Amino acid sequence: MxxxxxxxxxxxxxxxxxxxxxxxxxxxxxxxxxxxxxxxxxxxxxxxxxxxxxxxxxxxxxxxxxxxxxxxxxxxxxxxxxxxxxxxxxxxxxxxxxxxxxxxxxxxxxxxxxxxxxxxxxxxxxxxxxxxxxxxxxxxxxxxxxxxxxxxxxxxxACPREDLSVARKDELRKLLLDQVQTVLGLLTGILESIWDKHSVTAATPPPSPTSGESGGDLLSSLLQSPSAAKILNQPIPILDTESEYICSLALECLAHLFSWIPLSTSITPSLLTTIFHFARFGCDTRARKMPSVNGSSQNSVLGQERGRLGILAMSCINELMSKNCVPMEFEEYLLRMFQQTFYLLQKITKENNAHSVKSRLEELDESYIEKFTDFLRLFVSVHLRRIESYSQFPVVEFLALLFKYTFHQPTHEGYFSCLDIWTLFLDYLTSKIKSRLADKEAVLNRYEDALVLLLTEVLNRIQFRYNQAQLEELDDETLDDDQQTEWQRYLRQSLEVVAKVMELLPTHAFSTLFPVLQDNLEVYLGLQQFVVTSGTGHRLNITAENDCRRLHCSLRDISSLLQAVGRLAEYFIGDVFAARFNDALTVVERLVKVTLYGSQIKLYNIETAVPSVLKPDLLDVHAQSLAALQAYSHWLAQFYSEVHRQNPERFISLVSTSLEAITPLISSKVQEKLLLSACHLLVSLATTVRPVFLISIPAVQKVFNRITDTSAQRLPDKAQVLVCRALSNVLLLPWPNLPESEQQWAVRSTNHASLISALTREYRNLKSNAILPQRKVRLEDTKVIIHQTLRILEDIVESISGESTKSRQICYQSLQESVQVSLALFPAFIHQSDVTDEMLSFFLTLFQGLRVQMGVPFTEQIIQTFLNMFTREQLAESILHEGSTGCRVVEKFLKILQVVVQEPGQVFKPFLPSIISLCMEQVYPIIAERSSPDVKAELFELLFRVLHHNWRYFFKSSVLASVQRGIAEEQMENQAQFSAIMQAFGQSFLQPDIHLFKQNLFYLETLNTKQKLYHKKIFRTTMLFQFVNVLLQVLVHKSHDLLQEEIGIAIYNMASVDFDSFYSAFLPEFLASCDGVDSNQKHVLGRNFKMDRDLPSFTQNVHRLVNDLRYYRLCNDSLPPGTVKL
Structure with missing residues (x-):
């Protein structure tokens, strides 16, 4: 040794x-x-x-x-x-x-x-x-x-890793399932005996009625049996450390077992009851405060341990709850589980002399509350539809408990999670009503009180008036992954609940919300009396600290309530327009009044006592009032179409007043947040409402003059683009409710031409200088002009791309000269990738929106110019040396070509050979070997579009020929190009980029669905099994595991073209070429691949083959050198 x-x-x-x-x-x-x-x-x-x-x-x-x-x-x-x-x-x-x-x-x-x-x-x-x-x-x-x-x-x-064969995995699961009943019996015995043993020693007199622990009326209605209620009301035993440890291990075992065993009668009522006994540990606040033994401080640790038993028990319950597939015989158990959990819910939301509900929830372990919320979410999302039909289950009382639980959550995250549960419930109710319209009233009556209560409380929760302490804690500066602050998320989630209640109970919701907004607006509209003129301008004469604080709260609430009112706009239009007309009119009139008031007394420019707080508040209220009014633009459009013939005065007054509120704000001196709100409202009036008289309103003419006046100070980029879009749309979009003969196109066309002419004057002047070498300073100035002009023009084209032919014709006539200038400037800036990027963006938008209007000869000229400019050297420079901007330029160029190759008819077909050769001979060789995904996705989309929209370019099938021969034998043309494209697709499956892999697999599958790609002779005879081979290798190497299912289906679709060859030739060849496995193992792999021809069995066989091949390789790698295998 x-x-x-x-x-x-x-x-x-x-x-x-x-x-x-x-x-x-x-x-x-x-x-x-x-x-x-x-x-x-x-x-x-x-x-x-x-x-x-x-x-x-x-x-x-x-x-x-x-x-x-x-x-x-x-x-x-x-x-x-x-x-x-x-x-x-x-x-x-x-x-x-x-x-x-x-x-x-x-x-x-x-x-x-x-x-x-x-x-x-x-x-x-x-x-x-x-x-x-x-x-x-x-x-x-x-x-x-x-x-x-x-x-x-x-x-x-039960869920082994892949280092076992599929047969062994199945065998192990079966062996374990055979033991489940015994194991569950043992675990039940352990938990029961420990509970019973300690319950005896804890036998104390039942709690007095005043202690608040006795079961209420709800409990007996939930549990249906006094004995069950009695058992659940027994005091919780005090366990020694060893027993506690054993119970926690037993519950951990159960939670893991429940994660994979199916629901069955092996999970007995006595086991469920026992688990619920332990779940009580989590909601017993006394567990935290046990009498100290000899003054030791061990009890807090013990309390935590006992709380942990509650958390583990809830984990077990949630594992069972998350199973959607419930056998008939298990439904009764489920009902019993819900009843017992709601007993716990009642227990933790019960108020007594010593505790409010909130302080009670604060004393419970945070993880326990999380588990409990998970349970409630699973109950509502998975089981409510199943349980609601049981007459003995009191859903309305459950909602009352959920309400208490929601609005006493100690943390914001807890509250968010509960709002999610209410959203699930409201969705369930909405879809139930839609599917059973006959019982609509009965269903709504049952839940009406609960919904109104929910609405009122959620509205109170977003108001500083009722909830200042909590709302002040929310962060309104840091953005999360969804680009919103904690406060915005809080408000948005709350307003979603308000909107869902509004959908179900419109009248109630409106009568709850609008008076609250009215009250708050009175404060805002009353500020005028406190405005005094000072030496430097206007000042708000409210200075006392308490008054400023109250005003701050009130203004924050107005902003939130305005957003709420805006969110509800969709529930006043469509079929219900007439029925809810008066309510909507009241809202819109109020909003118009508020926006005009804000613009007239310029509260956004007023000096205040606490500028860092009150100034942003006043600005926000003004911006939100404009945004809320914008939300009603669809309602205004419907109002216009319903009443324009009779009594239009009211409508005209609403629109004119709105414009009076907007125009003073369209100025470079106004803060951007407010300016953008005004611009967006102007765009909505011009685009959605489109009143015929808009152009003649002085306020609108004022904006026209301001925008076309070169001496006026330019607005910030975003605002300038929006205002130009609005003005262009006023002139381009057809007026609703009027015949073509009354549209005044000639006048509008002239006006549009002069608008565009004024907006592009500097840009068009660049043409004469484009040929001269640019000095550095001049170059920067030129870039600014190009950037500003093209952004406006691109936006104008984009906004009318889906409109009538007439609108697009006028638009193109006005733009024609600028488009020609752009094409002339393009070669001069080919080495400035930032400029090329913007120009190609503009051309892409033109091709998508106005290619018919541009006409064939000019479009051909553009395409030819681009094809000439993008030489191989230029492409290489863009992709390899200019970083992301250069790649973006090439991507936009390829996007333009995508639009070209999709065009039906013969017009652009002559370009196909040069487009394909550009792709395969110039772009593809540069990017093929690069690991970066840049440009690849766009290139392969272009190749897909070439095939998909130009199939006849490759396969000339004549109907007559196929009828005569009895089978369709197509003539193949341009075979070399087709093969090169397919080879590029094949190569892309060998690269690590999972997004490209998924996209390209989808393209191949689409070509097969639509054009029977896999059945074509050239594909079938020369490529089919190469693709199958590559896809199988990808599965074996686990490089794209997230796409297992898609790859399996694609292999099936390819193999099903010729199953006989797949089984007789491909599979044996594939196995013969596999290294790392011996001939006996290859034989077993082949034998286990059953000759199934249906999709589920076939893909199962593929995954079995892949798993077992990996397993055999693992085994063989681990054998000591020189091992002889028999």
Whole structure:
């Protein structure tokens, strides 16, 4: 043993040296190599067995167990059976002897190593593996150890990793399922006996009625049986530490078992009741405050442990709840589970003398509350439709409890989660009503009170008047991943609930919300009396700190309520327009008044006592009032079309007054937030409402003059673009309710031409200078002009691209000169990628919106110019040297070509050869070998469009020929180009970019669905099985695992073209070419691939083949050199 002893000492010193903070990385690498080499030696495990039984050094034990783990999981096949028997016998003995003294992480690792042996050898060579675990659980001394072994077995055997064959995985699951009833029985017994044993000692008189713990009326209605209520009302026993530990292990086992076993009668009522007993630990606040024993402070730790039992029990319940597939015989159990959980819900939302609900929830463990909320979410989303029909389940009372629980949440996140549950419930109710319109009234009557209560409370929660302390805590500066602040998220989620209630109960919702807004607006409209004129301008004469604080709260509330009113705009239009007309009119008139008031007394420019707070508040109210009015633009449009013939005065007054509110704000002196709100409202009036008299309103003419006046100060970019869009749309969009003859196109066309002429004057002047070499300063100025003009023109084109032909014709006539200037300037700026990028954006928008209007000759000229400019050198410069802007330029160019190749008819067909050659001979070679995804997605989309929209360019099938021959034998044309494109698709599947892979697989599948790609002779005979081979290799290498399902379906679609060849030729060839597996294994792989021809069975066979091929390779890699396999 001297050598083992010496090795142990050497290993201990190596380990100590390795983890010492003075050891260099170089030395650590040397030690690592030494240890790896030692582990690879045949028979190293014998040393490790000695190390485990003879050392106290944690590092050495961990290393030794890792050697065993490696041996069992990777080399077990090559270990002599005598050695295996020895290992199977020694390791469990070691565990039994030392489990009480080993550190927990070493003990758990040793358990896992033993379970790994069971995973390989049970039941054939390790028949007592599971029996031993059951015996450990049944013996009181080793119960905890047995439970750890059981949980590890459930984790490692029920859902094993891929280092097992599919047959072995199935066998293990079946073996485990056979044991489920026994195991659940054992676990039930353990939990029950500990509960009963400690309940006896805790037998105290029942709590007095005043203590608030007695079951209320709801409880008896929920539980239907006094005895169940009585049991659940017993005091919670006080457990010793050992019992607590055993219970937590048993509950952890149950939670993992429930994650994979199907719902069945093995999960008995007594087990469920026991789990619920333990769930009570989490909601018992007294568990936190047990009488101290001899003044020790141990009770807080004990309280936490008891709370943990509640969390574990809720995890078990939630595992069962998350299963959507419920057998008939289990439904009754579910009902019982809900009843018991709602007893707990009632318990934690009960008020008594000592606690408010909120303080009670604050005392519970945060994780317990999270688990409980998860339960409620699962109940509403998965089971409510099933349970609601049970007459003995009181849904309305449940909602009352959920209401209490929601509005007493101690944290914002908890409240958000509860609002999500209400959203789920409201969605459920809406879809239920839509599917059963006959019972609509009955359903709504049942829930009306609950919904009105919910609405009122959610509205109160967003108002500083009722909820200032909590709302002040919300951050309104930092943006999250969705680009919103915590406050915006809070408001948005609350308003979604308000909107969903409005959809169900419009009248109630409106009569709840509008008076609240009215009250607050009175404060805002009353500010005028406090405005005084001072030397520097206007000042708000409210200075007392308390008044300023109240005003701040009131203004914040107005902003929120205005957003709420805006959110409800969609519920006043369409079929309900007439029925809800008066309510909507009241809202719109109020909003028009408020916006005009804000613009007239210029509250946004007023000096205030607390400028850092009140100024943004006043600005926000003004901006939100404009945004809320904008939300009603569809209502205004409907109002216009319904009343324009009779009594239009009211409508005209609303629109004119709105414009009076907007125009003073369209100025570079106004803060951008407010300016943009005004611009957006102007765009909506011009685009959505489109009144015929808009152009003649003085306010609008004023804006025209301001925008076309070159001496006026230019608005910020965004605002300038929006105002130009609005003015262009006023002239271009057809007026509703008027025949073509009354549209006054001639006048409007002239006006539009002069508008565009004024907006592009400087830009058009660039043409004469484009040829001259640019000085640096001049170049920067020129770039600014190009940038500003093209942004406006692009936006104008985009906004009318879906409109009538007449609108687009006028638009193009006005733009024609600017478009020609752009084309003339393009070559001069080809090396300035930022300019080229903007020009190509503009041309792309033109091609998408106005290609018919541009006419064929000019379009051809544009395409030819681009094809000439983008030489191979230019493409390489853009892609390789100009970074992301250069790539964007090429991507936009390819996007323009996508539009061209999709054009029906023969017009652009002559360009196809040069477009394909550009793709395959110029762009593709540059990007093919680059790992970066830039340009690739656009290139492959273009290639897909070339094929999809120009199929006849490759396959000339004449109907007559196919009828005469009886089969469609197409003539193939341009075969070389077709093959090159297909080869590029094939290559793309060998690259790591998963998005490109998914996109290209989708393109191939689409071409097969629409044009029978896989059935074409050229594909079938020369490419089909190459693609299948590549896709199978991708599955084997696990490089694109997220797309397993899509790849499986594509392989099926390809194989199904010729199943006979797939089974008789491809599969044997594929297996023959597989390295790392022997001929016997290849034979088994082939035999296991059944000759199924339906999709589910076929894809299952594919995944089995891939799994087993990987498994065999793993086994073969782990065999010691020179192993002879029979």
């Amino acid at each position: 001297a050598s083992e002893e010496a090795s142990l000492r050497a290993l201990e010193s190596l380990m100590t040296e390795f983890f010492h903070n003075c050891t260099t990385n170089e030395r650590k690498r040397e030690i690592e190599e030494l240890l790896n080499n030692f582990a690879q030696q045949i028979g190293a495990w014998r040393f490790c067995l000695y190390f485990l039984s003879s050392t106290r050094n944690d590092y050495v034990m961990m290393y030794s167990l890792t050697v065993f783990e490696n041996l069992i999981n990777k080399m077990w096949l090559g270990v002599p059976s005598q050695d295996k028997m020895e290992i199977r016998s020694c390791l469990p003995k070691l565990l039994l002897a030392h489990h009480k003294t080993l550190p927990y992480f070493i003990r758990n690792k040793l358990c896992k190593v033993i379970v790994d042996i069971g995973r390989q050898d049970w039941p054939m060579f390790y028949h007592d593996f599971f029996t031993n675990i059951l015996q450990l659980i049944q013996s009181p001394v080793t119960t905890p150890l047995g439970l750890i072994m059981l949980k590890t077995t459930s984790e490692e055997l």
